[in-house]
Amino acid sequence: MKICIFGAGAIGGYLGAKLAQTDAQVSMIARGPHLEAMQDNGLTLMDENGYVNVDVIASDTASFLGPQDYVFITLKAHSVPPVVDKIAPLIGPDTTVVSAVNGVPWWYFYGLDGPHKNTRLASVDPGDAQWNTFTPEKTLGCVVYPAAEVVQPGVIRHIEGNRFTLGEPSGEKSPRALALSKKLIEAGLKAPVRPKIRDEIWVKLWGNLSFNPISALTHATLEQLCTDPGTRAVARAMMVEAQQVAETLGVKFPITVDKRIDGGAAVGAHRTSMWQDLDAGRPMEIDALVGSVAELGDLVGVETPTVDTLLALIKLRAVTAGTA
Structure with missing residues (x-):
């Protein structure tokens, strides 16, 4: 099985390091010092079991690798559209593209x-x-749950989580989904194939939609923003609006809004990815996490005033930070 990880940063690197310990032929698309380190010294994964170093095929050019059986796209959502032509050489007649990207996926209504x-x-x-x-x-479809970080070029530290939920847009348990699930499980990961992948996308998006922009604007950790009465109320209002949009589209939520917020608080003093990106001077995933919900609200006729307000604020913050 030929598997390419396009965007071999923290999550892509973690996934690639785990898969490389199976008989899969794993390749990684990366750039800069991280790429050079993988080419020279392999990819090192640090986790609760210690260190493991694996050999992977690493390149910055997809045409060098050719068509794959599976292509995992593990970039930030806004980074994907500008590089689709660079990903295209990996896609052959029988290739499956695994969209492991946060937010509402581009294929949502397919x-x-x-x-x-x-x-x-x-x-x-x-x-x-x-x-x-x-x-x-x-x-x-793929919903990504692990947390990881690149601690130095070529070295990934796994923080928590090992689940990559898979799901066909049609809801069927297809041979391609089951085969990939089997390989991920062989790599020591959890990889259930869900019939209603959109429901799971929304449960994760619930938190990303609200926690990310609030934390970026306030520099509050998850624990702080979920327990402070004022910011908790803002997050809750955003999530209620999102739930109304999603339920209009047929989504069913397995937990309540307050339980989801309590789950965020339980994570502790965590800095969200949007806050980290802002501090690092990188573009934030605004459209995929917040703008998409506002767009869907307009589409189905559900008003989202709190979502719209936070969207306007975080967009202007991106402008003033020079990352828009």
């Missing part, structure tokens, strides 16, 4: 019955770049 079937989302796929290049029939 094959979904109802008035919005095959609707394209400009907030996450401007110009339909991914829809036209990857094509939705080749795509497999």
